[in-house]
Amino acid sequence: MDYKHSFPQNFLWGGAVAANQCEGAYLEDGKDLNVTDVSKGLLKEPAMHWNSEIHKWEPKLDGYFPSHEAIDFYHHYKEDLKLMSEMGFKAFRTSISWSRIFPKGDELEPNEAGLQFYSDLFDEMNKYGIEPVVTLSHYETPLYLLTEYGGWLNEKLIQFWLRYVNTVFNRYKGKVKYYLTFNEINNIFKIPFAAGGVLDINPIHTEKVNQDITRKELYQAAHYIAVANAETVKLARKIDANMKIGAMLSLSSLATYPATCAPKDVLAAQQFQHQQMFFIDLFCKGIYPGYAKREWFENDWKPLMKENDLKLIRNNTVDFIAFSYYKSCVISEGEIMKTDTGGAYGANNPYIKDYSPEPWRWPIDPIGLRYLCNFLNDHYNKPLFIVENGIGLDEVLDQDNKINDTFRQKYINNHLIQLREAICDGCEIMGYLYWGPIDIISAGTGVMRKRYGFIYVDKDDAGNGTLKRSKKQSFAWYKDIIQSNGENLK
Numbered sequence: 095m096d097y098k099h100s101f102p103q104n105f106l107w108g109g110a111v112a113a114n115q116c117e118g119a120y121l122e123d124g125k126d127l128n129v130t131d132v133s134k135g136l137l138k139e140p141a142m143h144w145n146s147e148i149h150k151w152e153p154k155l156d157g158y159f160p161s162h163e164a165i166d167f168y169h170h171y172k173e174d175l176k177l178m179s180e181m182g183f184k185a186f187r188t189s190i191s192w193s194r195i196f197p198k199g200d201e202l203e204p205n206e207a208g209l210q211f212y213s214d215l216f217d218e219m220n221k222y223g224i225e226p227v228v229t230l231s232h233y234e235t236p237l238y239l240l241t242e243y244g245g246w247l248n249e250k251l252i253q254f255w256l257r258y259v260n261t262v263f264n265r266y267k268g269k270v271k272y273y274l275t276f277n278e279i280n281n282i283f284k285i286p287f288a289a290g291g292v293l294d295i296n297p298i299h300t301e302k303v304n305q306d307i308t309r310k311e312l313y314q315a316a317h318y319i320a321v322a323n324a325e326t327v328k329l330a331r332k333i334d335a336n337m338k339i340g341a342m343l344s345l346s347s348l349a350t351y352p353a354t355c356a357p358k359d360v361l362a363a364q365q366f367q368h369q370q371m372f373f374i375d376l377f378c379k380g381i382y383p384g385y386a387k388r389e390w391f392e393n394d395w396k397p398l399m400k401e402n403d404l405k406l407i408r409n410n411t412v413d414f415i416a417f418s419y420y421k422s423c424v425i426s427e428g429e430i431m432k433t434d435t436g437g438a439y440g441a442n443n444p445y446i447k448d449y450s451p452e453p454w455r456w457p458i459d460p461i462g463l464r465y466l467c468n469f470l471n472d473h474y475n476k477p478l479f480i481v482e483n484g485i486g487l488d489e490v491l492d493q494d495n496k497i498n499d500t501f502r503q504k505y506i507n508n509h510l511i512q513l514r515e516a517i518c519d520g521c522e523i524m525g526y527l528y529w530g531p532i533d534i535i536s537a538g539t540g541v542m543r544k545r546y547g548f549i550y551v552d553k554d555d556a557g558n559g560t561l562k563r564s565k566k567q568s569f570a571w572y573k574d575i576i577q578s579n580g581e582n583l584k
């Protein structure tokens with residue numbers, strides 16, 4: 095009998111970060127700007143202005159950009175990985191910042207200093223037996239590819255991407271087994287500049303980037319991204335049969351509940367789920383789903399595709415589904431859903447009593463994680479990897495220089511219990527990577543104050559601080575959970 099009632103022995107316990115939120119050193123060793131380097135938080139308009147003389151978008155780097163130094167992981171990674179290893183991490187997710195390897199994005203030769211940095215970083219992880227889980231693009235498309243080419247609206251991006259991926263796959267062969275292609279790629283429809291790496295280079299309105307971008311154009315970019323994703327899978331199989339490629343999606347909003355059992359509300363929830371499933375259908379089933387084709391038909395357009403594209407996409411699907419889950423949401427018919435980095439939000443859910451503290455106030459719904467895993471298992475039958483789940487709290491050291499973060503422990507504990515239930519339900523779960531095991535810059539708000547870590551970093555929103563690392567109370571707690579392979583959950 096192969097019924098599983100607990101976390102598997104090879105379960106990948108660990109944590110996840112992204113280069114742009116922790117590394118800092120934003121122009122060091124040959125790196126050029128990427129899309130998040132011009133952001134003081136992804137939910138704000140990027141710092142770009144239209145230069146009408148040369149008819150181009152340009153970065154406008156006035157004032158303080160928290161991510162430019164971040165927690166200086168670039169120079170502190172050895173110290174940080176030592177702490178991760180002390181907690182017993184089996185895996186650690188970070189991203190390669192594309193613009194460290196190809197600073198502008200369209201060069202023919204890579205930047206050796208950038209390649210060496212990640213080589214050293216992965217060696218350091220492997221030294222501790224920590225499996226690197228590497229995101230190839232975590233909101234980090236080189237800015238030049240957007241200002242010069244329009245980013246993923248341009249088919250040329252496929253070739254630039256493949257040069258980058260080919261370089262990385264060959265260089266880190268044997269060091270890295272797990273790669274994720276595009277972080278939360280379904281967010282292209284919500285935050286196209288950062289998540290999709292697209293820019294309107296012939297705008298009519300120039301007050302904001304991408305004001306004139308249409309859904310048709312976003313679907314076109316999505317198609318090029320789908321081709322790039324399939325080519326990536328194909329390349330990985332050719333270079334090293336041991337490599338595993340995952341799709342990475344923001345799936346909080348797949349845990350969408352209808353506000354009532356009125357059929358129209360139930361249908362609204364299902365249609366909203368379809369929006370989240372589009373890229374999973376593309377990357378995992380290798381098909382364009384009917385609900386997307388219907389939208390194209392009703393609007394009398396569809397993305398341009400080359401003859402062999404559909405075959406390529408169908409024959410090169412990903413090995414596993416990696417996703418972030420922070421919260422669930424509720425929808426009723428006609429509801430306009432809003433969004434932030436944690437997922438969508440619509441109507442209030444009267445059954446959810448717990449929220450993360452102000453000012454973020456994200457609903458806490460561990461059962462949503464079990465629901466989501468089962469949903470994905472039922473629809474896609476692929477291994478699942480939770481590569482983001484966590485809670486941001488505004489924390490300060492107490493008089494004894496300690497942080498008692500029992501709220502965080504309870505949050506993780508309750509999500510892991512539901513994850514174990516999902517395993518009992520028959521879902522194949524590869525691992526759980528807590529988001530932000532060390533305090534980093536928050537993606538959505540750009541602040542340091544929204545702290546996720548088991549490790550506190552002395553740095554404030556104005557950029558002051560010694561960067562000293564200290565363990566919060568959850569450090570020992572998570573270590574114990576990992577050591578007991580989840581047996582010590584309450």
Ligand code: BGP
Binds near residue numbers: 112115344435
């Ligand atoms: C996801 C991103 C992460 C991360 C997380 C938490 O959308 O992939 O980069 O930061 O959200 O969001 P925030 O940092 O805004 O709290």
